[in-house]
Amino acid sequence: MSDMDAETTIVGADVDEMPDDAVEKELGIGFWVCIGWLATIGLVALLAPWLPVTSDGAQGGPREAPSMSHWFGTDANGRSVFDLTILGARTSLAVGLFAIIFGMVVGGSLGIVAGYFKGKVDAVIGFIFFSLLSFPQLVLALLIVNAFDQVSLFTVAITLGILAVAPVGRLARAATLVFAEREFVLAAKVIGAKHFRIIIRELLPNVLIPMAALGLLGMGVAIVAEGGLAFLGLSVDGGESWGITINDGRQSRDLQENPWVAMFPIGVMFLTILSLNFAGDRVREYFDVRETAF
């Protein structure tokens, strides 16, 4: 055959396998709508102590249908479901945020260290991640919650944080493995930079981007997991969270007579998780992060 083959270009391949649609490299309007919703919910949760909301009973009659005075209606104890939803947002978002920050700090550090030093360190840390992932999520949560004497906001957050360690850690490790071979890291090594400095100055900024995408998705997972614990009766004792309010509202009689107690928090929770998932997905696509560990 002639040199023609060597001269062959990819133009032909391009034409034959034309993608139906190319990926647009922008975050898009949907992303900003989601961020807007999250910001609103976050702000309301943050300002809740100064808002006229309360979890006291007898603000209205028991089981009042949604009305102008109680937008989401009231529950069996006469508590305003709207107020409960706002107060619940405080717990749910706080737990979710703390859990994912815990996961990113602990899992992220372990993952970067494993990916940077490789060898035995990597083997040990990898084994820890693998073992953590060997428990079904809620079973592990149950086990950890059970190990604490009392269930408080803090212990629930720690529990869900531990759940996030392995997935975040694996991602951080994978990203570190890629970046540790790049020229700028090798250059830093050649000029004799300290390990700690290389990790903080060169690796961390690059590993943070994929972690940010996972962080949004992971926060959603943590919020859902808190709801799951609430359904098992193992979330914050005597507190309010979306899961706790939904669990209260799903008891047969309540669900039959005042379904709004469960349905409104479900709606708010769904929109929040959807926003976190969508925003996370967009960030992932935008930065072209391949791996998802959740």
Place this chain on the structure above:
Amino acid sequence: MADPQLSVRDLTVRFPTTRGTVQAVNGVSFELEQGQMLGIVGESGSGKSVTAKTLMNLLPRTAEIEGSVMFDGQDVRQAAADGRDHFWGVEMTMVFQDPMTSLNPVKKCGEQIAETIRYHLGQSKSEALAMAEDLLGQVGIPEPGKRVSQYPHELSGGLRQRVVIAMALACQPKLLIADEPTTAVDVTVQRHILNLLDSLREERGMSMILITHDLGVARGRCDDVAVMYAGRIVERSATETLFGDSRHPYTDALLRSIPRIDQPSHTRLDPIPGRPPELINPPVQCAYAPRCRYAQPDCLKSIPEAQGVEGMHEFACHHPANTDQGREALAANVAAGRNASGMPVAGYAGTGGF
């Protein structure tokens, strides 16, 4: 003269992409008489495969197609739009380049042939399998009874391509399109496959389009040859005319780049310099001009129209090779040491040419 079996008129295929519209096929026309064999020759990206896929209704839905394709008095594009059954596979069919990938890895060979027979001819499963076995024998596969129940990965590349051919021929198609049928098989079996296709075509009075990047493959088998470049047919004639008296500089260059039996074995081959053009927003000029030894300033100003004898020997060039006009152009370029696009031009090192 009766209407030709296949008639393609002004076929244009465009693919919209995010980077712009790709002009994959641009005003292609050709005819094929029943029982004849047409070779379509060109590099990757010349539009030869896209042309074939248009005939077979295999293009992605985003493709914008213009022009007409008539087969045996039927409008092929209309058949595609209507989603007609029992047209492809029965009237015309196609064999692909790579037998490794054109067979379903998780289905037995016999089943893959039989399903076609069952669907189009309505045979029972056992009848269809018996016919499949018979077909495997016809395409020269030893022990067809055993092969029927084997999976593709249990066969060699050459045997697989025979299975593919048997599969294509299962329902006695009138036209077979073979897209580089020998590119992916061992050099030693290429000739066998080509000869098999040729003899099957003769036995069955079938027409055939042989798509290849290798002019040598077309020689001695094809009745006519169409040379494609950048989505256009740049030269079309009877095979012998093309080999003896080519007009387009691209054809000329292709001919010089293949080894020939009638020349001493140490003869140097002349590669074509440069690479095929981008097909997105091509400039209004002869697409081959940047690589052409004959290119003159007028080649960069307009796209040459087809000239020559219609239906006999057509070519699209301002300065055709093997004419006085072409010889002048080439002489000027060699003297200048470059063509109109700035490509260096020297005299041929080989025996032929200038």
Place this chain on the structure above:
Amino acid sequence: MRQLILQRLALLILVMFAVTIATFASINLSDTPLKNFIAAGAELDTNGHCDAIRAGEMDDTQQLGQNVGDCEYIDRIKAENNLDDDIFTRYGSWLGDIASGDLGTSTTSRLEVSSILKDRLPITIRLVVMTQIIAIGVAVPWGLAAAYRANRGFDRVSTFASFGLLSIPNFALAVILLYIFGIRLQWFPTRYSNNGWYDELKSLFIPAITLGVGLSATYQRLLRTDLITTLQDDFVHMARAKGMPDRHIMYRHALRPSMFSLVTVFGVNTGALLGGTLVIETIFSIPGVGRELVEAVIRTDPPVVMAFVAVIAAGFVIINFLVDLLYGWLDPRVRSS
């Protein structure tokens, strides 16, 4: 391949150790492990009064709030769980018992843990099987339809829908379905009942739908992606060139070679579901493994908790191991490497 299996097996054994250690430690790693073993309400013998009563140095009537019954109860729990031994000895004997099939005795119901497991496991397995049947039954036609006209109308809507489904927490979907089909329409019971197989099937239907719908979105996405890749393969073009109808091509040619990753994820989820039914079993009062585990935690029944967690985690790990092998067996590329 053989080496891969051995490596995997070694890892499996190591992980089983880690899992049992974590399980055991979560309950026993405490300065007073007894506290984690006795039912809420029973008092700890912090003053050593029980020892005094036993030794006859103290009359039980002298000590208010500490009666013989509690002392006997505490003694029994201590003896059954070897609580006087150090933690390493206890772990060793517990692991030995579990490995030999003795899962211990419930501290509250006095039943053998293995017999509780025997009662509960089949119900959870039936729920998991129903869930997977529904998930696959929905996902396969859905994935086929989405991939058939990828990025067109139906596919765009379905991408959106699957995104939505994946964003509904299981318990929220359960409450919604319970409200619509259990309470408003009353087509299905709102809680588990078991008067014959049909009755049980009917009562497991909404729970299975709840779990299955979310999974089907996951499966659909995987299948769609793989199908789109397969549909660009030459053999699909070949089948079209043979004139085979689209339906035939989708089902008979494209589907099977596109199922590899679906099979993997299906297997992994089967394992995860064994421990993922806790919430759904609680909501629908299904007496399965998950609900028993939750109740054991709440009523403080460590032998049940430890054994169930160990069994669930072991099942999860072993199924993952088997899926790894299955994947290697299904995909010739992995098999030959």
